[in-house]
Every structure is written in structure tokens, then in C-alpha cells.
Amino acid sequence: MRVGVIGGGQLGRMLGFAGIPLGCTFTFLDPSAEAGARAAGELIVAPYDHETSLDRLAAMSEVVTYEFENVPADAAARIADRVPVLPSPLSLEVTRNRAREKEVFERSGISTPRYRVVESAQDLSLAIDDLGIPCVVKTLTEGYDGKGQIVVRSGGEKKEAIRRFGERPVIVESFVAFDRELSVIGVRSHDGDLAIYPLVENVHHEGILRVSRAPAPRAEALREAAEAMMKELLEDLGHVGALTLEMFERDEDLIANEMAPRVHNSGHWTIEGAETSQFENHIRAITGLPLGSTRPRGHSVMVNLIGALPLPHDVLAVNGAHLHLYDKAPRPGRKLGHVTVRADAPEEVEAAVDRLRGLAGAYLDPPGTVRHGNS
Ligand code: AMP
Numbered sequence: 357m358r359v360g361v362i363g364g365g366q367l368g369r370m371l372g373f374a375g376i377p378l379g380c381t382f383t384f385l386d387p388s389a390e391a392g393a394r395a396a397g398e399l400i401v402a403p404y405d406h407e408t409s410l411d412r413l414a415a416m417s418e419v420v421t422y423e424f425e426n427v428p429a430d431a432a433a434r435i436a437d438r439v440p441v442l443p444s445p446l447s448l449e450v451t452r453n454r455a456r457e458k459e460v461f462e463r464s465g466i467s468t469p470r471y472r473v474v475e476s477a478q479d480l481s482l483a484i485d486d487l488g489i490p491c492v493v494k495t496l497t498e499g500y501d502g503k504g505q506i507v508v509r510s511g512g513e514k515k516e517a518i519r520r521f522g523e524r525p526v527i528v529e530s531f532v533a534f535d536r537e538l539s540v541i542g543v544r545s546h547d548g549d550l551a552i553y554p555l556v557e558n559v560h561h562e563g564i565l566r567v568s569r570a571p572a573p574r575a576e577a578l579r580e581a582a583e584a585m586m587k588e589l590l591e592d593l594g595h596v597g598a599l600t601l602e603m604f605e606r607d608e609d610l611i612a613n614e615m616a617p618r619v620h621n622s623g624h625w626t627i628e629g630a631e632t633s634q635f636e637n638h639i640r641a642i643t644g645l646p647l648g649s650t651r652p653r654g655h656s657v658m659v660n661l662i663g664a665l666p667l668p669h670d671v672l673a674v675n676g677a678h679l680h681l682y683d684k685a686p687r688p689g690r691k692l693g694h695v696t697v698r699a700d701a702p703e704e705v706e707a708a709v710d711r712l713r714g715l716a717g718a719y720l721d722p723p724g725t726v727r728h729g730n731s
Contacts, residue, residue, distance in 0.1 A: 357379070357418050358416060359417060359420075359639065359642070360384075360385070360413045360416060360420035360435075361383070361393065361421055361423055362384075362404060362431070363386060363427075364386030364391030364392065365393065366393075366684070366691065366693075367424070367619055368391070369682060369683075371393075371396075371619065371638060371639060372393055372396025374639055376396065378643070380639060381397060382397030383398045383399075383400060383413055383416045385400045386399060387401065387403050392682045392683040392684055400412055400413055404427060405428045405430060411434075411438075414439045415438075418440075419441075419642050420435050420442075422617075422618065425617055429449065432445045442641070443595050443596055444593075444596065447597075451614075452498075453496055453497050454495075458471060458527070463592065464585070464588040464589060464592055467609070469530045469611060469613075470529070470530045471527050471528060474525070474527075476523070477518050477522030480518055480522055480528065483528040484517070487530045489510065490507060491531050492531055493517045493527075494527050495521070496526060503563065506520065507531065532611055533606065535606055537603070537605070537613075538557055538572055538602075538610070539603065540555050540585070541622070541626075541634050543637040543647055544591075544596055545596065545641045546596055549646070551632070551647040551650045552583050552587070552650060553626060553630060553634065553650045554575075555570075555572040555579060555582050556622045557572035558622050564660070564691075566660055567657060568625055570625045585610065589615065596641055597617070597638050597642050599618075600615060600616045602614050618638070621660065624658050624696060625696050625698075628656065628698045629652055629653055629654070629696060630651065631650065631652075632647070632650065636648060654705075655700070656696055656698045656705065657706070658696045659712055660693075661694055662689065662692065663686065663689055665681070674711045675699075675704075675708055676705065677712065680693050680695070681693040
């Protein structure tokens with residue numbers, strides 16, 4: 357099947373790599389001629405809202421998907437007039453707007469931090485007072501990797517938040533003093549079949565995911581609740597394709613943070629660590645193929661390579677390590693690749709991650725982040 361993808365970054369690239377063996381061919385739309393997905397298919401170089409390029413993408417595709425949720429609504433609508441867009445424009449509309457997302461969480465009985473949506477400096481000030489400090493101010497749309505948000509811990513930071521965000525629609529959330537962060541990825545097919553991956557434990561630093569452990573250690577008791585939340589969301593949205601839910605764990609309860617209508621960085625481990633990867637299952641779902649098993653193969657740790665790259669030789673000398681490079685120019689804070697270490701026993705994986713941590717140039721485990729062991 358001919359698949360169109362809006363966005364040509366690493367997620368598009370890995371979708372392509374997973375779909376090619378299934379007989380799919382890919383066309384990507386991306387503003388950069390250097391987009392990493394060009395290795396997996398044809399690349400249309402144009403802004404996401406460029407009308408003739410969107411028409412070209414639609415004409416070249418039997419189904420169109422996207423690798424990020426900040427697709428302009430008009431662009432999705434223009435394509436959806438001509439060819440199926442999956443996940444549907446409804447999933448896109450909900451997940452690109454934090455307020456809509458909260459409504460869906462509440463409707464589905466999923467707990468989420470207390471929040472207020474405001475549009476003026478005065479209301480922002482009142483909302484911060486009402487929710488109390490610490491709280492988090494986030495733009496309603498277009499935030500990712502910690503961009504477009506600020507944690508307010510003092511009067512000075514409140515002033516700074518009002519200066520930065522006072523004149524635009526924002527959401528203010530109470531700060532969750534979480535024990536750890538978890539995520540779950542689910543995939544729903546055209547026929548309503550579901551495939552849900554095990555819970556994953558994530559470590560973020562400066563808003564950017566650094567390390568994922570899968571299946572999440574000590575999470576057996578939370579599994580059922582996470583699966584029920586994912587099922588509820590997939591069915592509420594009539595979603596087709598992958599959906600990721602990011603959560604906080606506090607006192608053994610799950611609190612939803614946000615969701616993404618797509619494959620996700622916290623699911624990269626599935627390439628080696630699960631029977632069927634998130635990328636393959638997303639492609640299977642949107643092309644009408646049966647979904648594959650999400651059963652984990654032993655234990656995996658995924659480590660993002662951010663800002664600088666270690667030597668491939670050094671990474672691959674570590675037993676159980678698999679290297680994925682995204683063909684992106686190094687820049688501080690930029691995700692350039694990832695390494696997944698997979699092994700049958702959790703201790704083996706952690707020993708390999710310790711070796712990776714020592715590699716020159718690899719910024720694997722940032723200072724100040726808590727490392728959770730498996731005990
Ligand atoms: P987000 O863009 O909403 O995924 O936020 C990025 C990261 O900021 C999360 O992974 C958390 O580490 C942190 N964060 C976001 N919202 C909150 C919150 N309400 N309480 C505590 N930490 C938060």
C-alpha cells in the first residue's frame with residue numbers, strides 16, 4: 357500500500373523501515389531537504405501547509421498518517437477530503453490541544469492534575485493563585501520536549517510566566533510530585549482490535565526523554581489500570597493506529613499527563629524488545645492488516661542519544677546493544693539517535709547500560725535524574 361506521512365523525522369523514518377517489509381511504499385512531506393525519512397521513501401520538501409504539496413502527497417498515497425500532532429488543522433482537513441487520514445482528524449484535534457485532551461480524560465474517568473484554561477494575564481495570575489505554587493504553565497498547543505512550558509515555584513517565576521504567556525491561551529496545572537513517570541502505547545485496528553504494550557518507565561531531564569525501561573519494573577499492580585485507561589481512550593476517540601499515554605505514578609496511582617496520536621519515543625524499545633514493534637503495528641493498523649503481538653522479549657532499556665553521538669563501534673561492543681541513528685546534524689538538545697539494550701534478565705540490561713553511560717560523547721544519564729533499579 358502507498359502510505360503518505362506528514363513529517364519526515366526519525367518517527368517517519370522508523371515507520372518507513374517497519375512498513376517496507378510489509379510491501380508498503382512511503383512518501384514523506386517535510387520542510388527540510390535533509391529530513392532523515394528520505395532514506396525510507398520519497399520526500400516532498402515543503403512547509404506542512406503548502407497546498408499543492410499536500411495535494412501531491414494525497415495523490416501519491418492510499419492512506420496518510422503523521423509523525424507529530426502539530427499538523428495544521430487545515431492541512432489535515434485538505435488531505436482528508438481526498439484520502440483517509442489515520443489516526444482520524446478527531447484524534448489529531450483532541451491531542452494537539454491540551455484543553456481538549458483534559459476533557460477526554462475527564463469524560464473517560466481518567467484522573468489528571470487539577471487545571472485551569474486562561475487567556476489573559478489577569479486570569480493567569482488568578483489561576484496560579486487558585487491552584488497554588490508549585491504549578492506548571494503550558495501553551496495549549498504546540499508544546500513538545502518541554503518547550504512551551506514553565507514550572508512556577510516562586511513569585512518571581514510567576515511574574516516570568518505572566519510575561520511569557522500572559523497574552524495567549526495557556527493551561528495551568530497543579531504540579532504533581534510524582535514518584536516516577538510511566539507511559540503506555542496502544543494500537544487499535546479498523547476492526548476495533550486492540551494491541552496494548554506493557555507499561556514503560558521513563559526518565560526525563562529538561563523536558564526531554566532520556567531513558568525508558570520496559571517492561572516498567574515494579575509495575576505489575578498498575579498494569580490493569582493502564583490497559584483499561586488506554587482501551588477507554590482508543591474507543592472513545594474511535595482511534596485507528598498508535599496512541600501513547602504519558603502518566604505520573606504517585607502513591608501507586610496513575611495520573612494522566614498527556615497523550616499523542618502516534619508512535620512515541622518511549623516505544624522505541626519495541627523494535628528489538630517486543631514481538632511486533634510499535635512502528636509495524638501502527639502501519640498494520642492504518643493499512644487494514646491484523647495487529648501483531650505486543651509481548652515483550654525479555655527486558656529492554658532505551659537510551660536517547662542527545663546532542664552528540666558516541667562512536668558506533670563503542671556502542672556495538674556492548675553486549676545486547678542495538679544502535680539507531682537518525683541521520684541528523686548534531687545540535688545541543690537534539691535527538692540524534694537511540695540505543696536499545698535487550699537481554700533476558702534485568703541485571704544484564706542494567707550492566708550494559710552502565711557500560712554505555714561511560715562512553716565518551718554520549719550524554720546518557722543526565723546529572724540529577726533518579727535512576728530506578730529493578731529491585
Ligand atoms: P509534557 O510536555 O506535558 O509532557 O511535560 C514534559 C515533562 O514536564 C513531563 O514529562 C514531566 O516531567 C514534566 N511535567 C509536565 N507537567 C507536569 C506536572 N503537572 N507536574 C509535574 N511535572 C510535570
